[in-house]
Every structure is written in C-alpha cells, then in structure tokens.
Amino acid sequence: MASRPEVTLAQRKRQLVSTELTEAALQLLALKGFDSVTIDEIVAAAGVSQRTFFRYFRSKEDVVVQFLVDMGADIRADLAARPSAEPPSVALRHAVWVPIAACADHPERTLRVVQLILRTPALLARFLERQEQWRDDLATELASRLGLDTGHAVYPQMAARMALAAFGTVLQRWSDSEGKEDPAELTDQAFAVIAPALDTI
Amino acid sequence: MASRPEVTLAQRKRQLVSTELTEAALQLLALKGFDSVTIDEIVAAAGVSQRTFFRYFRSKEDVVVQFLVDMGADIRADLAARPSAEPPSVALRHAVWVPIAACADHPERTLRVVQLILRTPALLARFLERQEQWRDDLATELASRLGLDTGHAVYPQMAARMALAAFGTVLQRWSDSEGKEDPAELTDQAFAVIAPALDTI
DNA sequence: GCCACGCATGGCAGTTACTGTCAACAAGTG
C-alpha cells in the first residue's frame, strides 16, 4: 500500500477548509456581486477566521480565479503530451480544449463563475494576469517543441497568444450566450481562424 | 480668437494638477517600485491632498496606466480612417502602430513606464483590463468595416485579439531588450505571423 | 463694488482589504 503516504490527515483538512471557503465565497458572490460581499461575510459563512482566509488565498479575487488557475498547468501538460509531429494548430487546439471541456462538463457550476469573472472588472483583471503565466508556459513549451529560441523568434510568443485569444473568445461567447452556444463548435471556429497563421511556421 | 472658448482657466488648472500628480507618481514609482510607494508620498511630492488624488484617479494603478488608455481611442480612430479596400492585416498593422510609434518616439520617457507596468502584477492586471475595452472597440470597428455581425461571426473578435497579441508581443520584446530591439521591425515580424490568418476572411 | 453661485480643494472620519506577530492547540515522533 502506501501508494500515497504523503496524503496525511492534515493535508485533507487543508483541502476541506479550502473548498469550504471557495463554496461559501462563490455562493455569496454570485448572489450579491463581487463588491457587495466582504471577507468577513465569507469567513463567517465558512466558519473560519479572517486570518485563515488569507492563509489560503492571496486576495479576495483569488477565491474566484483560483479554480481557473490549475487549468493552466493542464494546458501545458496536454501540449507536452501531444506528438511532436502534430502541427501546432492541432496540438494547441487540444491543449486549449482541456479547460474548455472542464467548463462544458459542468455548465451549471462554471457558467455562473465565468460570467462573474468576465463581468467584474477586478476579477477580469486578475484572471488576465494569471493568463500571462499560461502564455509564458505555452510559449516555452512550443519553443522547445519546435527547437526555437524564445529570445529570438516571435513565433512561440505569438502562437501562445493566439491560442489564448481563441480561449478567451470561446469563453466570452459561451458566457454571453448563457451557455447556449456549443463550446466545441466555438473552439473549432476560433481555431479555424488562427490555423493558417499557426501552421505557416 | 475664441477658437476654443471652452478651454477655461479652470480646465487648465485641472490639467496642471493632473500632470503634476502623474509626474510625481511616475518618478517615485520608477525609483522605489510600485508597492513601496504610498499615496501619501505621491501627494506630498505633488503638493495636493490625498482626497484630491482620488478625484483625479480612481486608483493608485490608474496614475500609471492612464497615459496608455488614451491610445486605445487612437487605435480605433486610425483603423476607421483606413481605406476600406485595405486588407485587415495592413489596416490593423497601421492602427496598432499608432501607440507603438508613440512609445518609440520618446523611449527615455516610455520605456521605464512600460517596464514598470509589465513587471508589476497589479499594474499589468489593470493594463490588460483596459485593453479589453480596446479589443471591443477594434472588434466592432472591424465588423462594420467588413459588414459582419459581431454576434454571429468570431472573426472580428479574433482579429482584434490577434492585433492586440501583436501589440503585446512587441511591447514585451521592446521592454525585455531595454529598448534595443527596433519596435518597427518587431511589429513587422509579429504581423507577418498573423497576416495569413487575418487575410483569409 | 457686492452678492450668489459653481467648483475645486482639504481635512476628517469611516470602511475594507491585507499583513506581522504571538500564543494556543492538535498531531506525530523520539
């Protein structure tokens, strides 16, 4: 046994508090809007102290954005797992599809959050800031795939930005249509636009 | 005379206070970093009260980002002025070149500010948030140029995002190279990447 | 010249996000 001897009781407790805070925050924020909810209300609902909140999240915005952050690592991981013979447009489409599929799988959970983020300036700002990290990761991964130097060629940077442009467009259209438009179809349309640029490497 | 009877003394006084605050802020921020400078220090250097500061700027970040905001309107204006027969890649290249040229014209003034923004998470977040407005403007302008409906075609959104991707890449490379790389050349390279996608409309 | 009005400003109190510090407590280890 001991396949995971590291998953101690303490770690599970941490996970519990984290999800408890996230749930409480998302419910309150979706209900009253971002600005009208204070940290005190969130921690009261979760049953912890304010100090504990800031041990789990760096800022009020982080509670909402956090669940999208982990997706960044998934994108890069998926891109790295793609066969290197695959053209960039196909590989990137698959990589970007990972977080979109996660949203599409639980629309009732994610749609509200996505809408909240896209329509709240403070949250949107943090979300975009996190995407910068995704972009750098994607760019370096692409550069190593293609044997290019990130410092000299603009292609990796541009390709990463174009992929995230597709991601953003899909998210926005999905949000604005209240989830009625099909994410898969939107992703196809977005990548159809950028594919000619991605594959002229 | 009276070519501008609206430019009263009061308005010029407002402009004076605004620039005074901006100058004081930029100097202090470039010197000590964004987080280490307080509003109190800025207003002390500018000789006004803290309350007055927040009558001119919505937040501490705004002092830095503000000067980049007006560029957004310029981009759209330039795009609208372009002949409609021009392919999107050329028209967008010219539109995006407007703010880049403004930076390239006064490198000693703008390089520090651009670096400060790109390297300070809080400032970067606000900057990106403002760009969202640029993007919407560009997208609607492009849609009307091409007679498309923003609500049904993804092309205008994607084209606007690609143009801003080029803008961001140029800014980042210019900033990372300490101004040594030529903005015009970087712009050409970036648009060379996206041109195949932009012109397959 | 004088008064009234608009408008920018400053001071002040208050809210809220966020941080440093310390003591208490629980769990695992020798």
Next chain:
DNA sequence: CACTTGTTGACAGTAACTGCCATGCGTGGC
C-alpha cells in the same frame, strides 16, 4: 513525557479608498 511541526485565532497596524462638510477662489448678475 518532551519536542517538533503545522494550523488556527486574536489583535494591532498599515494603506487604499469613500462620504461628508466646510472653506476658498473664480465667474457672472445686479
């Protein structure tokens, strides 16, 4: 049992931001 490690809560403190009100300064009517 002593010791270490990790999590938590309470408290004080900083700094960003806002509402309110009084003050002064320029402009226009009389």
